[in-house]
Amino acid sequence: MELVYSAHAVERMQQRKISPSDVENIIFNCDGMIKQSKDKTIFYKKIKGRKDNTLAAVVVEKKRDLLEVLTVMIHFEVKK
DSSP, X not given: OEEEEXXXXXXXXXXXXXXXXXXXXXXXXXXXXXXXXXXXXXXXXXXXXXSSOOEEEEEEEEETTEEEEEEEESSOOOOO
């Protein structure tokens, strides 16, 4: 599965000190996911060593083997 990043996602990753490997970890080893629409999903994961847990990535499926990361978030809370 290939990941591409929107300009907005890259900007937020830099601001929030989230590396591409962190994003890959969030998406491919997530603690959970929330389907927002037919093609948009939020993946989230707690990352050891970060005080701003939980991290999340909003992703759109562009094609069967291509995902676009739209944004990344910190302090993400899952509503129960």
